[in-house]
Amino acid sequence: ETGVTQSPTHLxxxxxxxxxxxxxxxSGHNTVSWYQQALGQGPQFxxxxxxxxxxxxxxxxxxxxxxxxxxYSSELNVNALELDDSALYLCASSAGGPYSYNxxxxxxxxxxTVL
Amino acid sequence: xxxxxxxxxxxxxxxxxxxxxTCSFPSSNFYALxxxxxxxxxxxEALFVMTLNGDEKKKGRISATLNTKEGYSYLxxxxxxxxxxxxxxxxxxxxxxxxxxxxxxxxxxxxx
Numbered sequence: 001e002t003g004v005t006q007s008p009t010h011l012x013x014x015x016x017x018x019x020x021x022x023x024x025x026x027s028g029h030n031t032v033s034w035y036q037q038a039l040g041q042g043p044q045f046x047x048x049x050x051x052x053x054x055x056x057x058x059x060x061x062x063x064x065x066x067x068x069x070x071x072y073s074s075e076l077n078v079n080a081l082e083l084d085d086s087a088l089y090l091c092a093s094s095a096g097g098p099y100s101y102n103x104x105x106x107x108x109x110x111x112x113t114v115l
Numbered sequence: 116x117x118x119x120x121x122x123x124x125x126x127x128x129x130x131x132x133x134x135x136x137t138c139s140f141p142s143s144n145f146y147a148l149x150x151x152x153x154x155x156x157x158x159x160e161a162l163f164v165m166t167l168n169g170d171e172k173k174k175g176r177i178s179a180t181l182n183t184k185e186g187y188s189y190l191x192x193x194x195x196x197x198x199x200x201x202x203x204x205x206x207x208x209x210x211x212x213x214x215x216x217x218x219x220x221x222x223x224x225x226x227x
Contacts (some may be wrong), residue, residue, distance in 0.1 A: 004158065031213060042119075042204055042217030043159075056214050090159070098213045101147035103161035 004093050004107035012113045018079045021110045023091035025072040029105070031055075031098050032074040034066060037088040037109070049074055050098040078112075086114045117141060117209050121218035128195050129226050135191045136221040138205030142186035146208040149215065150179055150190055154201040162190075162203075195225040 005024045013019050025032050031050045035043035045058035049068035063079040072093070078085055088111050092104035120139045128134050138148065150162040163172040168183040176193045192199055202222045206215040 033213065033215070035215075035217075040219070042121075042206075042219045043215075045209075045214050045216065048213055056212055058214070094213065099211060100213065101164060101166060101208060103149060103164050104213075104215065105161065106151075106159040108156075108158045 004091060004105050006089075006091055006107035006110050008110060009108070010111045010113075012115065013081050014115050015081055015083060017081050017114075018077065019081060019112060021076040021078075021089050021091075021112070023074045023076070023093075023107055025074065025091075025093035026105050029093035029095045030072055031094045031096070031100075032068055032072065033092045033094075033104060034074070034076045035090040035092065036060075037090060038084075039087075043090055046076070048098055055098045081114045083114050086112060088112075117144075117207060117216045119205060119207050119216050119218040121203075121205055121221050123221060124219065125222040125224070127224045127226065130195060130197060132195050132225075133191065133193045134195055134223065135189050136203060136223075138188045138190070138218055140186050140188075140205075140207045142184055144210065145183045145186070146211055148181060148188050148208075149206045150188070151204040151206070152201045153204060153220070159204060192223070195223070197225045197227050199223060200225050 033048040034046040037043045047057040088109045094104045096102040151159040153159040165181040170181040202220040206217040
């Protein structure tokens, strides 16, 4: 059973650019969530996808968007990057749908640095 | 707004010591609580999912309790080992959804 994978591991961008981060869910998981972890804080919920549709969003502006594909892989897109977007981005997959309390399995994260 | 607090922020113990830390959350509208262990350069690893008041869960030397009436959960580690060094995160569900609200974590360092 393959765990959750994310790519790339590290990324450096400049302010104003756009970035796409990718996540491959654990086999059989139909729900994926994205989190942002800034230094010294716990992960902050960005949004969740289920059946290719956004199902719940945290306090993040519209320039943060996502996609979920039929194979349950997912992308996080951030437009017009700002310095404060520098953080570790985690994705987590789970089974049972968006209203279950099943454990979420996390990937290792993508470290984004915005200069 | 759901606010999840963890204490202490960091902890240094000697090998063999037992330790515990706290996760606090609003007792109203509780649905479920998760504990994760996050070692440096690895993925957060799920330890427990707890839903019922009075729940007690155990995995090896690690155990957790839940009190939903007063809004806290304790995580205990018995006989800490250097490999227990990690950040321990708790998270609660925001409403009846899959959205997790995390605390800021407790970082544990176990010295040999």
